[in-house]
Amino acid sequence: MELINRDASDKYEGFRYQKFRLAKKMLELIRENPRTNIVAIPEYRDDGYLVGEDGKQILEQNKKYSKNFTFISEEVRKSIVNFLDNYYELNCDPFLHFVFFTNVDYAGERKSEFLGKLSLTPLTKPVLEYLITQQYGDDVTEFISKVVLHTYENEYRINSKKPNTYKGYYRKILQMKSKDWIQFLKQVTFQFGEGDLEQLVVELDAEIKECKSYKIDHVNREEQVRSYLLEKIDMRMAEKHVTQKMLTYETVRNVFLEVSSRISSLEFDELHVYWREINDELDEGNKYRNLRDKINAVCSSFKEKTMKRYNREATTVRDEIKKYDKRQINALRYRVYESMERYFDDFYFKDKYTHEELKSIVKDIKDVVVNDIESLKKDFDYGVKNNITVQKIVLLLIDECFYSFDEE
Numbered sequence: 001m002e003l004i005n006r007d008a009s010d011k012y013e014g015f016r017y018q019k020f021r022l023a024k025k026m027l028e029l030i031r032e033n034p035r036t037n038i039v040a041i042p043e044y045r046d047d048g049y050l051v052g053e054d055g056k057q058i059l060e061q062n063k064k065y066s067k068n069f070t071f072i073s074e075e076v077r078k079s080i081v082n083f084l085d086n087y088y089e090l091n092c093d094p095f096l097h098f099v100f101f102t103n104v105d106y107a108g109e110r111k112s113e114f115l116g117k118l119s120l121t122p123l124t125k126p127v128l129e130y131l132i133t134q135q136y137g138d139d140v141t142e143f144i145s146k147v148v149l150h151t152y153e154n155e156y157r158i159n160s161k162k163p164n165t166y167k168g169y170y171r172k173i174l175q176m177k178s179k180d181w182i183q184f185l186k187q188v189t190f191q192f193g194e195g196d197l198e199q200l201v202v203e204l205d206a207e208i209k210e211c212k213s214y215k216i217d218h219v220n221r222e223e224q225v226r227s228y229l230l231e232k233i234d235m236r237m238a239e240k241h242v243t244q245k246m247l248t249y250e251t252v253r254n255v256f257l258e259v260s261s262r263i264s265s266l267e268f269d270e271l272h273v274y275w276r277e278i279n280d281e282l283d284e285g286n287k288y289r290n291l292r293d294k295i296n297a298v299c300s301s302f303k304e305k306t307m308k309r310y311n312r313e314a315t316t317v318r319d320e321i322k323k324y325d326k327r328q329i330n331a332l333r334y335r336v337y338e339s340m341e342r343y344f345d346d347f348y349f350k351d352k353y354t355h356e357e358l359k360s361i362v363k364d365i366k367d368v369v370v371n372d373i374e375s376l377k378k379d380f381d382y383g384v385k386n387n388i389t390v391q392k393i394v395l396l397l398i399d400e401c402f403y404s405f406d407e408e
Contacts, residue, residue, distance in 0.1 A: 017064035019233045020200040021101060022048045023226070025060070027207035029053075030249055034212060040247045042237045045086050056095050059086055063102040064197065070109050071127035071144070076100065077151040080188075084148070087184055088169040098188040103196045106132075118146045132190050141181040149173060201226070213256035216323060221259060228255045269380035272331035278402070291399035298405045299353045306359060314399040317392035324383035332373070332382040336393050339372040340365060340403055349406055358405065366391040 025048065026039045033053045041049040048060035061079040063069075069076050083098040090096055108126035115121065120143055123130070130140045153160060156167040176184075195203060205222040208214060208229075218225055232255060236245045291314055295302050321329045343365055353361070370387045384390060397403060 017103075017197055017200070018042075018047045018062045019230050019237075020197060020204055021060070021062045022050075022233055023229050024200060024204045024207050025050055025058075026247060026252060027204070027211050030212070030252060031207065031210050034249075036249055038246055038248050039252070041242060041245045042233055042247070044242055044245055046082060052097070054095075056097060057090070057093070058097045058099060059083065060099040060101055063100070063104075065102060065104045068105045068107040069102065069128070069192070070107050071131075072109055072112070072114055072147055076128070077147060078155065080144075080148050081152050081155055083188060084152075084173060084184065085168060087187070088172055092184075094183075094187070096187055099191060100188065101191045101194055103194055103199075105193045106190070118150055120146060128190060128192070131185060131188070132192075134186065136178075136182045136185060138178055141178045141185075144185070145176065145181055211252070211256070213253050215256070215260065217260040218256060225255060225259050228258055267380060268325070268327050269331035269335065269376070269382065271334050272327040275330040275334045275337075278334065278337055288401050289404065290401075291395060294398060294404040294406070295358065298351065299355060299358050302355050302358060306355070310362070310395050311399075313392040314395040317389060317396050320389055320392070321384070328381065328383035331380065332384060332390070333393065333397070335373060335376055335382075336369050336390065337397060337402060339369045340394065340397060343368050344403055351406070353405065361405065362395070366394050369394050 019042070022040055022042055029039055029050060029052055030036060036051065036053070038051050040051070046059040047062045048058075050058040050060065052058050061075075061082065063075050063079075065075070071077070079100050087093075087096060087098075106126055106128040108129075109115065109122040111122060123139060123143060127140065127143055130136070131144075149160075152158065152168070152170055152173060156170065157165070158167060158170055159165045204226055208218070208222045208225050214225075229252065232247065232251055236247055239245045289297070291310055292307060295307060295310075321332075370390050373382070373390050374387070376382075
């Protein structure tokens with residue numbers, strides 16, 4: 001059996017609307033069903049072939065137009081023909097779902113030469129409204145069957161009076177009764193008045209943020225993720241064989257990983273290897289005092305409110321830095337340690353400090369460290385981009401017994 005070849009692999013460059021819709025739908029399906037494997041196959045059977053929960057097949061036609069559609073619009077009629085071909089080729093699977101997705105609205109039919117040829121008159125409401133609300137009266141199914149059969153004949157160049165010209169599934173469609181049309185049409189969803197390309201960009205970026213693979217590295221880089229994802233779809237559209245066209249959960253996950261790996265062209269600071277030596281030196285001393293102990297040792301009047309804030313900063317930063325590469329954080333710790341070492345080399349130690357003196361010292365240390373790290377960031381990628389985390393690491397190193405405000 002020979003069907004019309006609707007494969008548009010060689011013409012994918014102009015299908016931006018289709019690609020954006022496919023990308024958004026892919027992320028949506030992954031969010032709804034994280035265990036999914038194959039998610040989509042672009043330009044396979046239809047504009048978009050998607051795999052929903054439990055392997056449910058979803059075939060989409062995506063249309064970006066400037067004028068509203070009626071049921072007799074060529075784009076609508078041809079889409080129904082394509083849906084029917086797939087419906088029969090996939091053995092009338094009751095779990096098939098067809099979608100006609102477009103940015104424009106629908107309108108009612110008017111008397112026309114086209115309808116006159118088929119001896120049809122416009123119905124009380126637009127035919128598409130009956131389909132959207134699933135009101136399948138005999139007048140509706142008769143109207144649809146005549147229009148679709150006529151379109152099928154034109155698509156396949158069939159002469160209804162010459163059986164030897166019958167192609168595709170014309171014979172099966174010719175035999176469809178009202179109940180058969182209703183069964184098929186119930187599996188078709190019409191989505192009119194959907195977003196244009198600009199709105200799809202907004203919706204796609206929202207889905208990117210909801211994706212399980214979206215991490216802190218991707219914040220404010222949604223455009224880059226979007227670009228990489230669309231590039232993957234582009235590449236798969238150009239493939240000839242269905243196995244090469246497939247887009248899987250891993251495809252999407254790898255896009256996020258690729259963006260993360262390309263965030264910075266800077267190298268890791270190789271001084272991360274020396275952090276272990278610093279830790280070993282601390283273990284040899286084996287005399288531990290935390291941040292509170294060190295402050296109380298030199299300032300008995302230090303305000304409890306400030307003490308709690310310092311402790312909170314030293315505590316929370318431990319969790320903040322866990323998400324970064326260990327080499328990056330160890331290098332950052334070492335560089336903060338070095339910067340603090342230079343500060344304390346010139347520091348004038350006293351037995352006692354006032355609350356304001358000690359608070360000012362902590363601020364000075366933070367400022368010095370931030371300034372040094374900002375300079376180093378020109379050459380190295382430490383993962384951490386904000387200065388607040390760097391400032392917290394200053395208190396963390398004091399809390400972990402690396403430095404104190406007295407000479408012990």
